[in-house]
Amino acid sequence: MSTPNDVIRLTAARAALGGRPVLRGVDLSVAPGEVVALLGANGSGKSTTVKTVVGSVPLTGGERELFGTPGARFRAWHRIGYVPQRTTAAGGVPATVREVVATGRLARHGLLPLRRRDKAAVNQALDAVGLLARADDSVANLSGGQQQRVLIARALVGGPELLIMDEPMAGVDLASQQVLADTLRREVAKGVAVLLVLHELGPLEPLIDRTVLLRDGLVLHDGPPGTTPTTGDHHGQELHDHAHHDHALHDHAHHHADDPKTHDHTQHGLLI
Numbered sequence: 024m025s026t027p028n029d030v031i032r033l034t035a036a037r038a039a040l041g042g043r044p045v046l047r048g049v050d051l052s053v054a055p056g057e058v059v060a061l062l063g064a065n066g067s068g069k070s071t072t073v074k075t076v077v078g079s080v081p082l083t084g085g086e087r088e089l090f091g092t093p094g095a096r097f098r099a100w101h102r103i104g105y106v107p108q109r110t111t112a113a114g115g116v117p118a119t120v121r122e123v124v125a126t127g128r129l130a131r132h133g134l135l136p137l138r139r140r141d142k143a144a145v146n147q148a149l150d151a152v153g154l155l156a157r158a159d160d161s162v163a164n165l166s167g168g169q170q171q172r173v174l175i176a177r178a179l180v181g182g183p184e185l186l187i188m189d190e191p192m193a194g195v196d197l198a199s200q201q202v203l204a205d206t207l208r209r210e211v212a213k214g215v216a217v218l219l220v221l222h223e224l225g226p227l228e229p230l231i232d233r234t235v236l237l238r239d240g241l242v243l244h245d246g247p248p249g250t251t252p253t254t255g256d257h258h259g260q261e262l263h264d265h266a267h268h269d270h271a272l273h274d275h276a277h278h279h280a281d282d283p284k285t286h287d288h289t290q291h292g293l294l295i
């Protein structure tokens with residue numbers, strides 16, 4: 024399924040956490056403008072896959088490319104907007120909603136003072152997630168779902184070509200989910216590619232071009248929505264066996280692992 028100009032390409036990606044293999048040969052590609060949902064049971068490796076894509080978890084085998092550049096050499100972080108798995112947007116820092124969203128411009132202009140167009144972009148992103156009226160409130164005073172929307176605005180504000188979102192709908196009520204689905208639809212209409220970790224497709228389903236189902240650190244299924252087994256837990260044993268087979272075929276690639284020394288994610292300007 025990969026194309027020459029994929030914005031994300033993982034090939035036979037392996038990763039370990041706490042000394043335990045978590046990804047055991049994941050192939051994942053996202054083409055420009057494509058919306059791909061990563062599905063799977065708890066612990067199947069969805070978040071770890073996303074973290075290897077953004078470089079916060081190093082590969083122990085396989086290859087990673089972003090916008091055609093090997094991951095270890097990729098520096099154009101302003102092209103990517105990232106919403107990490109649900110954390111608090113407040114982080115104990117007494118910042119306003121506007122200030123947190125403005126940090127999403129950092130990869131674009133460094134620590135220079137915000138210019139008029141930066142300020143306009145912050146307002147636009149806040150408006151997109153329905154939080155313009157709360158712009159000057161302290162993030163610590165927002166609900167969990169509202170804080171999630173702040174993180175989404177922060178990912179949008181740099182005008183990314185690729186959005187990577189780890190369970191953006193977690194803790195967000197139904198009405199706000201619809202707001203976010205509309206926001207995402209506008210981004211997709213602009214040609215932005217999206218990689219989403221989801222538990223269920225929900226209101227985003229109509230936007231999704233392809234679903235990739237993980238089980239136990241392997242891709243169990245990769246295809247249009249509707250062709251995907253519903254869970255990585257109990258179904259698709261044959262597919263699982265097939266995935267094991269594919270995985271064996273990819274063993275040759277393991278010596279191309281990213282150099283762990285290049286994985287200091289504090290250098291790359293992406294907010295994690």
Ligand SMILES: Nc1ncnc2c1ncn2[C@@H]1O[C@H](COP(=O)(O)OP(=O)(O)OP(=O)(O)O)[C@@H](O)[C@H]1O
Nearest residue numbers: 040041043045063064065066067068069070071072
């Ligand atoms: N820091 C860590 N140290 C050791 N093991 C970890 C660590 N973080 C995650 N794991 C393990 O790695 C596996 C994959 O975790 P991951 O978070 O990628 O799963 P997930 O598919 O995103 O799950 P969920 O749906 O629960 O978010 C799990 O078995 C988990 O226990």
